Amino acid sequence: MNTTKNETAQRLGIYCHIPFCVKKCGYCDFSSFAGQSRSVIDDYFKALWQEIKRFGRDRFNLARSQAVLPVVDTIYFGGGTPSSVPAAYIEKTMALIYEVFSVSEAAENTIEINPGTLSPKKAAIYKAAGFNRISVGLQAWQDDLLKTLGRVHSQADFIGCMEILKAAGFDNISVDVMYGLPGQKLADLTKTLAALMAFSPTHLSCYSLILEEGTPMTKMVAAGQLELPGEALERQMHWTVDRFLKKWGYRHYEISSYCKPGYQSRHNLKYWDLSPYLGFGLGASGFWGGVRYTNGQDLKEYCQLLATGKLPGTFEPMMTKEDLMSEWMFLGLRKLDGIDDADFREKFSQSFFVIYQEAIAALVADGLLVTEGTILRLTPRGQDFGNQVFMAFV
Ligand code: SF4
Incomplete structure (x- = not known):
């Protein structure tokens, strides 16, 4: 191996x-x-x-x-x-x-x-x-x-x-x-x-x-x-x-x-964590080098493409820094430990408390998010209204 x-x-x-x-x-x-x-x-x-x-x-x-x-x-x-x-x-x-x-x-x-x-x-x-x-x-x-x-x-x-x-x-x-x-x-x-x-x-x-x-x-x-x-x-x-x-x-x-x-x-x-992964097979998706791709869902077409020497997969345009920051926020907030502004700063050289100031303030005021030092995470109420939280960063 x-x-x-x-x-x-x-x-x-x-x-x-x-x-x-x-x-x-x-x-x-x-x-x-x-x-x-x-x-x-x-x-x-x-x-x-x-x-x-x-x-x-x-x-x-x-x-x-x-x-x-x-x-x-x-x-x-x-x-x-x-x-x-x-x-x-x-x-x-x-x-x-x-x-x-x-x-x-x-x-x-x-x-x-x-x-x-x-x-x-x-x-x-x-x-x-x-x-x-x-x-x-x-x-x-x-x-x-x-x-x-x-x-x-x-x-x-x-x-x-x-x-x-x-x-x-x-x-x-x-x-x-x-x-x-x-x-x-x-x-x-x-x-x-x-x-x-x-x-x-x-x-x-x-x-x-x-x-x-x-x-x-x-x-x-x-x-x-x-x-x-x-x-x-x-x-x-x-x-x-x-x-x-x-x-x-x-x-x-x-x-x-x-x-x-x-x-x-x-x-x-x-x-x-927005870490890179490759997806193989019907309907699979991947994220590599800041680019997302998705294979089609048609079984016959998938097999035919590969049988004729072609690769499946529709590649999206390279994600902008704004796209990456937004995904990092709403995907990361699924984790109950929350997300750390220190990690965000290391990745994007900015603070999420500044970039998403308004969204964070509103969600904290609603009792959906809580901050603890540099950490931002869901409250129990935030778990019940997860979609509302995630959408605020899209
Ligand atoms: S039909 Fe769907 S839900 Fe059922 S076992 Fe297959 S993939 Fe899972």
Whole structure:
């Protein structure tokens, strides 16, 4: 493997999108497809491997002329359901990333899996391929809620999945939980969290359900066939999660993320810190050299482009200093520790207290932000009105 101990080089994250699922969930608008044939999956991975190789060769040539090469210190395979495809595809993709890039020996390498799609053999292959962190999509403990969501797995599948992971030697496991679900009671959420504590996850991502336009669930809610908990109950659920997990020793470090000390998602922190990362695969996006790019969402087109020697990706214009400052503010404020003006000054040679003086004063007066020396962060009330805070810096 092409690993490096060079810890002074610029750090880089890599995201790989695997857009296949066993079945489409009722609320999902992610770039993912169910029921694809083996040949479609095969074509996709061939295209993905081309993208990784050609990006490394064509676009990284620039970086290769730099004195110090960037070091990849986080790799994240998301989807979709990466565990729904034969593990050999994942193994080969990971090996290729190590071949093309310089990867830190201490890299955090995460793969998302869904219960019901993992076998002991797959888990062993992931481990041997270099994955050291697993993100499991549970969402809810109750089978009836899983059914409402259109998930393919049951509670028993989740338990089986966790047993396979522990037996394979994975001890850094994150679990996804959703709240604000149709028919969900506060007691269901508390039961979900309590049941999870038996598995000692190092990290939990807790999301409120968002109804995306055009999904079957959105249509069912609009037709009155499903009823969402009201806003007050949804907020009560958020604060129940917060109290429960803090009591169990988890740290709330980002709006939707809790971790045991030292187990923050280093990859996700890159998004909130405005650090560089490359995205490969359908619909993936990247941020490199002050430029954002996004790959298209059309599976056929993605495969055809790469089969004909072209690279996908629409590149946005180089971000201006104002764009960078604004993104640094609203992404950074997602972190519960807040943002430090000393870091902002180091990056932009100005103070955010001067540039965003009016916005900060208004949000502090509203009780949504608080300052502590050079630190600016969300208050508990700010968590409830996060969008209002973030929009103030756009
Ligand atoms: S498993 Fe995830 S990506 Fe796949 S359909 Fe369900 S929500 Fe979407």
